[in-house]
Amino acid sequence: MLSIGDFSQLGQVSVRTLRLYDEIHLFKPARVDRSSGYRYYSVEQLPRLNRIIMLKDLGLSLEQIATLMEDNLSADQLREILTKKQMEIEKELQENEARLARVEARLHQIEQEGQLKNYEVLLKTVEPQMIVSARQLVPTINDMYYSRCKLFSAIYNWFDQRLIEPQGNEFAIYHNTEYTEQDIDMEAAVVTDAKPPKNKTSVPVAGENVIVRELPGAREMASITYQCRPPDVGQAIVALYSWIAENDYSTDGAYREIHLYGRELDLKNYDPITIEMQVPVKKNAG
Amino acid sequence: MLSIGDFSQLGQVSVRTLRLYDEIHLFKPARVDRSSGYRYYSVEQLPRLNRIIMLKDLGLSLEQIATLMEDNLSADQLREILTKKQMEIEKELQENEARLARVEARLHQIEQEGQLKNYEVLLKTVEPQMIVSARQLVPTINDMYYSRCKLFSAIYNWFDQRLIEPQGNEFAIYHNTEYTEQDIDMEAAVVTDAKPPKNKTSVPVAGENVIVRELPGAREMASITYQCRPPDVGQAIVALYSWIAENDYSTDGAYREIHLYGRELDLKNYDPITIEMQVPVKKNAG
DNA sequence: TTGCTCCTCACGTCACGTGAGGTGGC
DNA sequence: TTGCTCCTCACGTCACGTGAGGTGGC
Numbered sequence: 311m312l313s314i315g316d317f318s319q320l321g322q323v324s325v326r327t328l329r330l331y332d333e334i335h336l337f338k339p340a341r342v343d344r345s346s347g348y349r350y351y352s353v354e355q356l357p358r359l360n361r362i363i364m365l366k367d368l369g370l371s372l373e374q375i376a377t378l379m380e381d382n383l384s385a386d387q388l389r390e391i392l393t394k395k396q397m398e399i400e401k402e403l404q405e406n407e408a409r410l411a412r413v414e415a416r417l418h419q420i421e422q423e424g425q426l427k428n429y430e431v432l433l434k435t436v437e438p439q440m441i442v443s444a445r446q447l448v449p450t451i452n453d454m455y456y457s458r459c460k461l462f463s464a465i466y467n468w469f470d471q472r473l474i475e476p477q478g479n480e481f482a483i484y485h486n487t488e489y490t491e492q493d494i495d496m497e498a499a500v501v502t503d504a505k506p507p508k509n510k511t512s513v514p515v516a517g518e519n520v521i522v523r524e525l526p527g528a529r530e531m532a533s534i535t536y537q538c539r540p541p542d543v544g545q546a547i548v549a550l551y552s553w554i555a556e557n558d559y560s561t562d563g564a565y566r567e568i569h570l571y572g573r574e575l576d577l578k579n580y581d582p583i584t585i586e587m588q589v590p591v592k593k594n595a596g
Numbered sequence: 597m598l599s600i601g602d603f604s605q606l607g608q609v610s611v612r613t614l615r616l617y618d619e620i621h622l623f624k625p626a627r628v629d630r631s632s633g634y635r636y637y638s639v640e641q642l643p644r645l646n647r648i649i650m651l652k653d654l655g656l657s658l659e660q661i662a663t664l665m666e667d668n669l670s671a672d673q674l675r676e677i678l679t680k681k682q683m684e685i686e687k688e689l690q691e692n693e694a695r696l697a698r699v700e701a702r703l704h705q706i707e708q709e710g711q712l713k714n715y716e717v718l719l720k721t722v723e724p725q726m727i728v729s730a731r732q733l734v735p736t737i738n739d740m741y742y743s744r745c746k747l748f749s750a751i752y753n754w755f756d757q758r759l760i761e762p763q764g765n766e767f768a769i770y771h772n773t774e775y776t777e778q779d780i781d782m783e784a785a786v787v788t789d790a791k792p793p794k795n796k797t798s799v800p801v802a803g804e805n806v807i808v809r810e811l812p813g814a815r816e817m818a819s820i821t822y823q824c825r826p827p828d829v830g831q832a833i834v835a836l837y838s839w840i841a842e843n844d845y846s847t848d849g850a851y852r853e854i855h856l857y858g859r860e861l862d863l864k865n866y867d868p869i870t871i872e873m874q875v876p877v878k879k880n881a882g
Numbered sequence: 883t884t885g886c887t888c889c890t891c892a893c894g895t896c897a898c899g900t901g902a903g904g905t906g907g908c
Numbered sequence: 909t910t911g912c913t914c915c916t917c918a919c920g921t922c923a924c925g926t927g928a929g930g931t932g933g934c
Contacts, residue, residue, distance in 0.1 A: 364716040
């Protein structure tokens with residue numbers, strides 16, 4: 311018979327651990343002295359302790375181990391638990407690899423610029439939303455502000471005529487698949503809880519009037535939330551697309567800008583604004 | 597101004613999280629209503645919240661993030677912390693890969709045998725120990741038991757002559773580098789706290805008399821603790837060496853057997869015994 | 883009046899590490 | 909008597925999730 315101290319040395323576990331395993335009925339001393347409460351162990355108990363340590367080493371919880379040991383290690387159950395654990399570890403490995411890539415991208419960025427930028431690219435999930443929208447081909451980049459205001463005007467008229475209220479922020483959605491400074495296919499939109507009409511196509515066409523449609527969500531949306539004055543959004547857009555390339559993603563839908571500051575029509579010139587730039591993305595294969 | 601609920605949706609964090617960040621002075625609401633205690637946030641606070649989320653996403657603790665944000669993100673400090681984090685993640689990756697390999701080895705074993713064996717291979721660290729030992733070339737495998745008993749006899753005589761007591765278990769150490777059934781180079785040893793003589797070589801040579809020496813420790817020691825009757829140790833030895841091969845290790849020192857049951861000399865025939873089989877190992881390169 | 887949102891505690895998580903405060907045998 | 913080992917609480921860990929129990933405005 312060995313004292314708890316001797317046995318803990320033999321088994322390479324702490325005394326505290328042995329007391330814990332006793333408490334949770336996972337591994338009990340061979341004998342406990344009635345009067346002193348001293349725990350005594352025998353060397354024949356070592357294989358069982360080692361089995362516990364081995365299973366813990368595989369990443370199982372003490373509760374899982376207790377279940378397995380009680381059931382006398384049914385092979386099927388064990389296989390099931392180990393297979394599950396295997397998947398968990400593989401998932402963790404992938405997450406850590408992605409995390410490592412992100413840390414390295416940040417370090418790389420610090421090397422180049424000496425500091426962090428004053429905005430961050432985040433990945434988020436966005437649910438689908440009902441929007442009231444109007445779409446137009448904008449001749450040149452200089453007409454953009456004016457065109458957008460006209461579209462928002464039309465949208466708010468639509469609300470006023472129906473005596474209902476918008477339910478959320480303004481969006482500007484850009485449908486061009488490549489960068490262009492003319493014939494920009496822009497959709498202005500406001501979130502609503504109105505129901506869509508049944509007999510109409512759900513995607514507006516440039517030049518058409520105000521319609522109701524569902525704006526698709528995105529499982530992975532790259533996003534920058536940024537404070538600036540209106541002309542300064544370009545820098546952040548560059549950052550957003552650089553991030554996407556550096557982190558091995560590709561765009562997977564139309565770029566959107568969300569006006570977190572309220573209505574563009576109410577904006578005074580050069581008021582600072584908070585906007586969120588979003589683009590759906592997907593991880594590149596392989 | 598946004599309520600905590602609205603802001604939590606905008607920022608994609610839970611209400612509880614916002615309250616926690618307030619409590620730990622990491623991210624406070626723009627305004628708190630005196631009478632109701634209601635927290636109010638503004639959209640301009642979003643970039644700061646996003647920075648926090650981004651840093652958390654890299655794996656930093658809230659405490660580290662708080663330090664970084666207070667110090668206005670000194671680039672050097674950030675680089676330092678990220679580099680440290682990078683190493684941490686790489687270490688975690690390696691550990692998880694090793695764990696995954698172990699899980700897969702166990703699954704593989706279950707496939708082959710339908711269940712777990714009644715012994716487990718563990719990796720442990722073993723410290724150097726002082727031993728009193730005697731070494732001999734054993735002509736054939738059949739002489740082993742007799743030779744070992746003779747060596748232990750000599751060792752206990754050594755103790756008796758000096759009127760000191762052994763301090764630990766018996767070891768049997770096998771110095772052959774390959775498996776052999778004759779001319780087995782065996783060392784029998786007992787742990788002691790006696791000091792080694794200064795003018796003697798510290799490694800005994802087969803055929804020499806009883807000496808005192810330090811038995812080296814091992815950073816990584818593959819070990820099986822096993823209950824059996826004396827003739828049945830072979831199976832476990834096979835398991836030990838199979839594990840070493842399957843888990844991409846190589847042996848890195850002499851094989852040892854530790855008698856956890858007491859003295860071999862006192863053993864009656866076919867008493868069940870508990871022994872530990874150990875062999876120092878190192879991970880294969882590449 | 884009924885929901886809804888907000889508030890403040892406070893427990894639980896997981897496997898121990900680390901005291902605090904006390905006892906029994908050499 | 910002084911160490912040494914053992915004992916039993918009980919707090920702390922980390923970033924929240926999840927009630928419990930209560931309040932204020934539509």
